[in-house]
Amino acid sequence: MSALAHVGSASAAPTPGAADETAKRGRFLPYLLLLPGGLWLIIFFVVPLVQLFTVSLQSRFPEYPGYYYRDVNVKNYWSALTEFAPHFGRSLLFAGLATFFAFCLAYPLAYAMAFKAGRWRGLMMICVIAPFFTSFILRTIAWRQILADEGPIARIANALHLLPNGHITETWIAVVAGLTYNFLPFMVLPIYASLERADPRVIEAGGDLYANGFTTFRTVTLPMSMPGVLAGTLLTFIPAAGDYVNAELLGSDRSTKMVGNVIESQFFKVPDGYPTAAALSFTLMALILGMVFLYARKFGTEDLL
Amino acid sequence: MAKGGFREAKGDLRIEDVTKSFGDFTAVDDLTLVVPRGSFFALLGPSGCGKTTTLRMVAGLEQPTRGRILIGDTDLTGSRPYERPVNTVFQSYALFPHLTVRDNVAFGPKRRGEKDAQRLADEALNLVQLPHLASRKPTQLSGGQQQRVAVARALVNRPEVLLLDEPLGALDLKLRRQMQVELKRIQTEVGLTFIHVTHDQEEAMTMADTVAVMNLGRIEQMGPPAQMYDLPSTAFVANFVGQSNLGQGRITGRDGDFVVVDVNGSTVKIPSARCAVTSGEVLFGIRPEKVHLARSSDIDAAIRDRKVAFGDDMRATVLDVSFIGVATQYLVRVPSGATWSVYEQNLDVDPIDLKPGDPVWLEWDPAHAFGVAADGTPIPGITPAPGQDAP
Structure with missing residues (x-):
């Protein structure tokens, strides 16, 4: 907008011919630059999304399994939601728990990296990022060994009689642990960035103005890092809510399935599951969009976002 | 807690x-x-x-x-x-x-x-x-x-x-x-x-x-x-608080309330009360606005009379003239090789007719001079240039 307005005023320059020429070029240049990205978005995001939406409203031919006709069958949504409501609940609950634990682990880590690490900061940063060099699937499978019944964690927990059924794997604990682990870097990095950017003098000012260490943290440091916390929680919660790998590899067959697992099985394994899978995908997207919107409205002020 | x-x-x-x-x-x-x-x-x-x-x-x-x-x-x-x-x-x-x-x-x-x-x-x-x-x-x-x-x-x-x-x-x-x-x-x-x-x-x-x-x-x-501006007690203060023209010298004697100092062949005086050392090496100092310029070509009897009124003098060569408005700043080279600066208030509207290279006489009232210990912190080149007071 502002670029256009600027170019518009330039066309009123004293040499009309040359100015017009530049103005014309300048007017179209921003759109030209937008074109590749815009096309990419249209072809690989908007079109599939519309496609998915139409699929979610299709009806199937009762006598020909696997065949569908175009329709506005809202019942798909209703049946998907009633049947898989527990999975939705689990998705949001597990993602919420994972986000909470990731925050609890990430904040002290990011704080230490930003303020206390000194020359170890680079090494700590590498340790946070290093897991990305290995496959997500492999790392998740590795957690099955860590949490296995014969592993040290399960043994200690069992020795202390903390586990009602003797396992960690195939329980919600394993799924939440996996989610927390897998998305932890996405929480650490934004928080670290916002803490690192904070002027240490501002934190000192808290102490100078009669706030002790804890009060300074509560009233100065934490609010100043809120943009990072907001970004970190969104970057953790959104993918965690749609995740199915952790529930697949670390969870059990029934009690820990999340929406992602249902969508995956409806799409690939259940005959006639396409509309249900599409309806679930759409509902999940709308749900997350709505929650993110409310969350950002509540915690992010305009100058923080 | x-x-x-x-x-x-x-x-x-x-x-x-x-x-x-x-x-x-x-x-x-x-x-x-x-x-x-x-x-x-x-x-x-x-x-x-x-x-x-x-x-x-x-x-x-x-x-x-x-x-x-x-x-x-x-x-x-x-x-x-x-x-x-x-x-x-x-x-x-x-x-x-x-x-x-x-x-x-x-x-x-x-x-x-x-x-x-x-x-x-x-x-x-x-x-x-x-x-x-x-x-x-x-x-x-x-x-x-x-x-x-x-x-x-x-x-x-x-x-x-x-x-x-x-x-x-x-x-x-x-x-x-x-x-x-x-x-x-x-x-x-x-x-x-x-x-x-x-x-x-x-x-x-x-x-x-x-x-x-x-x-x-x-x-x-x-x-x-x-007080600090008028009488700096160290070479560092003389240079850091305002500008000072400094000259390395040696105390040669006394003249009433003054000590007599030889600065590269020029004999100058410092009030005893304003001199931090009593014998030997001394750093002679005078503030730029306390120094006046007299054209060498005009050194006739009249100027000589005025010079007596001023007290001390020293030969110098103009290096640079900058017009500031309220004052004109001259950079001059004194016999020791150091660069001194002189502020002349523009009280009249006389055109400035001094050019770089012109020989001049510097004159000042010895009551304004001060002496600080020559040892101690090194001062940058003993040649205070404009702007050096605020590094």
């Missing part, structure tokens, strides 16, 4: 034998200083001289390696910043970006459990003439406005000592002048002890009752600005 033991303390700020080392580096070296209650005190020095470290130790943001810091009879050494009746205006202002201007100012009173923190904040904002910006965020303010908020945020607590860490460094010249006057007015109005750290000698002299010049972690000289 959670309550935070705020310590009431009233009286003069006393820094006793304080040393602060960072590893091998001694930032502040055995410093002793008394700042009388209610005075405007300036710590002046080049960067790295230890002035900010001194300030941070008073604030409690650093702890001294040795020595004590007291306000009145209360020993504050070792106490935390939030326990001290001291507030700081930081160089970067350090306003809380997530709070409005009013909440920034009310932060201190709230922490101390004041019931009408908001009213106190509004009063403080009135004092710095910003009540209309109370509900803005700091990022929406200009540098000068942020600076005033920072002052209000510290002042609202009525601290026993207010510390200003180069608070005007980030402002442009005009705004800086305006804020200097403003800060002085506020200080007079509230009557608190202000300690102002700066590397700008003009700023220190404009505002402070007492200036302490720091160098290499020690105080070189301390006193009222006019």
Whole structure:
């Protein structure tokens, strides 16, 4: 907008011919630059999304399994939601728990990296990022060994009689642990960035103005890092809510399935599951969009976002 | 611990034998200083001289390696910043970006459990003439406005000592002048002890009752600005506080109340009371505005008469002439090879007819000369050039 307005005023320059020429070029240049990205978005995001939406409203031919006709069958949504409501609940609950634990682990880590690490900061940063060099699937499978019944964690927990059924794997604990682990870097990095950017003098000012260490943290440091916390929680919660790998590899067959697992099985394994899978995908997207919107409205002020 | 033991303390700020080392580096070296209650005190020095470290130790943001810091009879050494009746205006202002201007100012009173923190904040904002910006965020303010908020945020607590860490460094010249006057007015109005750290000698002299010049972690000289300017006691102060024309010399004798000094073949006099050394090597000094130029071609009887009235003289060659407006600054080469500067007030509208290369006579009243010890801190080339006073 502002670029256009600027170019518009330039066309009123004293040499009309040359100015017009530049103005014309300048007017179209921003759109030209937008074109590749815009096309990419249209072809690989908007079109599939519309496609998915139409699929979610299709009806199937009762006598020909696997065949569908175009329709506005809202019942798909209703049946998907009633049947898989527990999975939705689990998705949001597990993602919420994972986000909470990731925050609890990430904040002290990011704080230490930003303020206390000194020359170890680079090494700590590498340790946070290093897991990305290995496959997500492999790392998740590795957690099955860590949490296995014969592993040290399960043994200690069992020795202390903390586990009602003797396992960690195939329980919600394993799924939440996996989610927390897998998305932890996405929480650490934004928080670290916002803490690192904070002027240490501002934190000192808290102490100078009669706030002790804890009060300074509560009233100065934490609010100043809120943009990072907001970004970190969104970057953790959104993918965690749609995740199915952790529930697949670390969870059990029934009690820990999340929406992602249902969508995956409806799409690939259940005959006639396409509309249900599409309806679930759409509902999940709308749900997350709505929650993110409310969350950002509540915690992010305009100058923080 | 959670309550935070705020310590009431009233009286003069006393820094006793304080040393602060960072590893091998001694930032502040055995410093002793008394700042009388209610005075405007300036710590002046080049960067790295230890002035900010001194300030941070008073604030409690650093702890001294040795020595004590007291306000009145209360020993504050070792106490935390939030326990001290001291507030700081930081160089970067350090306003809380997530709070409005009013909440920034009310932060201190709230922490101390004041019931009408908001009213106190509004009063403080009135004092710095910003009540209309109370509900803005700091990022929406200009540098000068942020600076005033920072002052209000510290002042609202009525601290026993207010510390200003180069608070005007980030402002442009005009705004800086305006804020200097403003800060002085506020200080007079509230009557608190202000300690102002700066590397700008003009700023220190404009505002402070007492200036302490720091160098290499020690105080070189301390006193009222006019006195310090008139009679610097070390070569460093002579160069750092204003400009000085200096000449390496040797005391050859006495002449009544004066000592006679030979500076590269020119015989000059220094009042005995203004000379820090009594024999041997001495650094002769005279302020640029105390020196007058006389054209060599006019050295006839009339000029000779005037010269007698002035007292001392020295031959020189003009190097550069710059017209400043109220004055003209001449850079001249004296026989020792050093470059001196001379300020001539433009009292008349005579055209300036001196050019580089012209021979001139420098004349001054020996009562204005001063002598400092020739040893001690090396001074850059003994050739003070313009701008060297504010590195």
